[in-house]
Amino acid sequence: MNDYISIDKKYQIRLNSNESYIDMDNNIMLEIKSNLSNIDLHRYPENSMLEIRELYAKYSGTEAENIIVGNGSDEMLQLIISSLMGKGKKMLTMDPDFVMYDFYVSLFGGEIKKYKVNNISEFNLDEFIDYGKKHNVDLIMFSNPNNPTGLALSVKEIVRILETFQDKIIVVDEAYYEFYGESMIHYINEYKNLIVTRTLSKAWGLAALRVGFLIGNTSILEYLSHKKIPYTVNSYSQAMALIALKYPERVIKNVNQIIKQRELLFKELKNIEKNASMDIKFYSSKGNFIMGSTSHKKALLDGLNDKGILIRNFQNDTFRITVGSPLENKKVIEGIKDIFIYQGGE
Known part of the structure; x- marks a missing residue:
């Protein structure tokens, strides 16, 4: 299904x-509705979304320059995979994990390698690392906490993955971060191979808006931003997200x-x-x-x-x-x- x-x-x-x-809280919803009437329908949406980036940076403990805003974290995941994958390239993930990883990798001609999580109650980090080395993967991506198992890797465990695969990009999909409490965002400048994705669809309760974030160091963001399609977040979603982000x-x-x-x-x-x-x-x-x-x-x-x-x-x-x-x-x-x-x- x-x-x-x-x-x-x-x-x-x-x-x-x-x-x-x-x-959504009724008072915040009233504030949102009052702002929607100010949108110029004949104009394209704001593309840089600086104010959104500044608000989310404050919430997440980073800087606006470290954030790209997209049409849900799905667009951010697609941006990464389309930019880094292709024919002959291999991406490591877990089995099970978010189904859209498979879709995007196949869409852009790559090959997905899945480390099978045999025991849903625990995760074998050594086996995962060995599996990635064995298949000489080009990209590593996984949700943390994992969707659908609910398992979560610790910061220490993810740091070990980053240090083992220093020449590979590691993407930590933190769609469910708020329900766990541990994040890798504070490590984006320490580990140049780290990218974190986030969303407003889950804990923020704004699934209808489709607003997500890609968070990383400025060098990788500069590379990815040149490959991003402009105007993907519509003006209504931007206006509503701006209000909601003021109430973390x-x-x-x-x-x-x-x-x-x-x-x-x-x-x-x-x-x-x-x-x-x-x-x-x-x-x-x-x-x-x-x-x-x-x-x-x-x-x-x-x-x-x-x-x-x-x-x-x-x-x-x-x-x-x-x-x-x-x-x-x-x-x-x-x-x-x-x-x-x-x-x-x-």
């Missing part, structure tokens, strides 16, 4: 795309709430795992989602579908549940219990 399919209206609870369940405290508050819901949901799901009459397993996460696996996935999906609940399905025996609102999480828990825990009776 693709993240980008149209969603049938029968799904009242959509927990498949890792969106934030917390909508809102994000911190919302993230704390989502993390709390994540841990409560995980606790309930582990209770189901413990008492289930059929096999099902759930894995701890540093994102705003929880990954699970079961050999009875059809029963799981069909049962939740019947209740109007949509989760993310993968080709193997795994699935992923976005952390929703307290009510949504309650409905999911009840739905999975109905499927996996024998209720008994006369």
Whole structure:
């Protein structure tokens, strides 16, 4: 199942795309709406987006000159891959990881090498490094925390990757950074081979805007900026992002709430795992989602579908549940219990 399919209206609870369940604050929304009327529709959008870069730099602890703004972090990932990959080039990532890596690498004629994460509960850094050396990869890219497993590498572990592959670009996709708390942004000038990508789609709750960031040292940004298509972030998205970025405290508050819901949901799901009459397993996460696996996935999906609940399905025996609102999480828990825990009776 693709993240980008149209969603049938029968799904009242959509927990498949890792969106934030917390909508924009009403007061901020009023401020946004009042600014939209000032947009000149006959003019192209601002291309340098300096004010956006300055606000995000302040939030992320870097400088505006270290940031490129794009149409979601997807555009930033495509920019990197299109600039550095091609026929005969190889990119190392993890299996599983964000599906768009595969798409972009194949689109530009490269070859993707995937280190299989056999144990979802832990990551073998030595094996990952050895795998990259064995295949003599040209580029390394992975999400941290990982989407969809929820695993997260520490700063120390990523520094080891950077120092091992000093002549290769390492891209750390931090789409879910806020739910984890550790970032590589503070190392962009120390390690010239490091690029970090970020987004406003997840913790900021602005998935509709499609605003993302590429963050790195000025030398690599100068190279990549010459390859970026201009005017990719429309004026409406820019205007709304400018207002939202002025209220980072809102994000911190919302993230704390989502993390709390994540841990409560995980606790309930582990209770189901413990008492289930059929096999099902759930894995701890540093994102705003929880990954699970079961050999009875059809029963799981069909049962939740019947209740109007949509989760993310993968080709193997795994699935992923976005952390929703307290009510949504309650409905999911009840739905999975109905499927996996024998209720008994006369």
